[in-house]
Amino acid sequence: xxxxxxxxxxxxxxxxxxxxxxxxxxxxxxxxxxxxxxxxxxxxxxxxxxxxxxxxxxxxxxxxxxxxxxxxxxxxxxxxxxxxxxxxxxxxxxxxxxxxxxxxxxxxxxxxxxxxxxxxxxxxxxxxxxxxxxxxxxxxxxxxxxxxxxxxxxxxxxxxxxxxxxxxxxxxxxxxxxxxxxxx
Numbered sequence: 001x002x003x004x005x006x007x008x009x010x011x012x013x014x015x016x017x018x019x020x021x022x023x024x025x026x027x028x029x030x031x032x033x034x035x036x037x038x039x040x041x042x043x044x045x046x047x048x049x050x051x052x053x054x055x056x057x058x059x060x061x062x063x064x065x066x067x068x069x070x071x072x073x074x075x076x077x078x079x080x081x082x083x084x085x086x087x088x089x090x091x092x093x094x095x096x097x098x099x100x101x102x103x104x105x106x107x108x109x110x111x112x113x114x115x116x117x118x119x120x121x122x123x124x125x126x127x128x129x130x131x132x133x134x135x136x137x138x139x140x141x142x143x144x145x146x147x148x149x150x151x152x153x154x155x156x157x158x159x160x161x162x163x164x165x166x167x168x169x170x171x172x173x174x175x176x177x178x179x180x181x182x183x184x
Contacts, residue, residue: 023098057099
């Protein structure tokens, strides 16, 4: 099994949307225009996990200027990356990540997350922290972030509004960078 993490291109949009539809339920999915814009504006921050040349996961990110306290409106689904992303910013925002359901539970999500963060740290050495939003109910994702010592710094009440399911809170988590002293 050959795994690699590569930057997305607009030609990958079909694979990205397949991941989005299999990874998230209606009501919390991004649309193709949002993803295309993210790939166009920050291709180095939209990374694909490939297994034997097949796309099995993605991680989408942006670089923001650090905010304390954080800006709740910045986390809204469907936002235009160009309104927030600043290549000279100092905080990495992981806006979305998923792995195809049939590949979950094999450590690929953790591998993708760690590899992506390290690649972005190397390329953008001005990054001082990483911030993300996670559904309070996504135990597997939270375990990845907990293993890297992300700490909850806020809650967006009933942020996630999946169709046909109860709403749930979004937890905003942050950790300093670089990822030193964290086992791989």
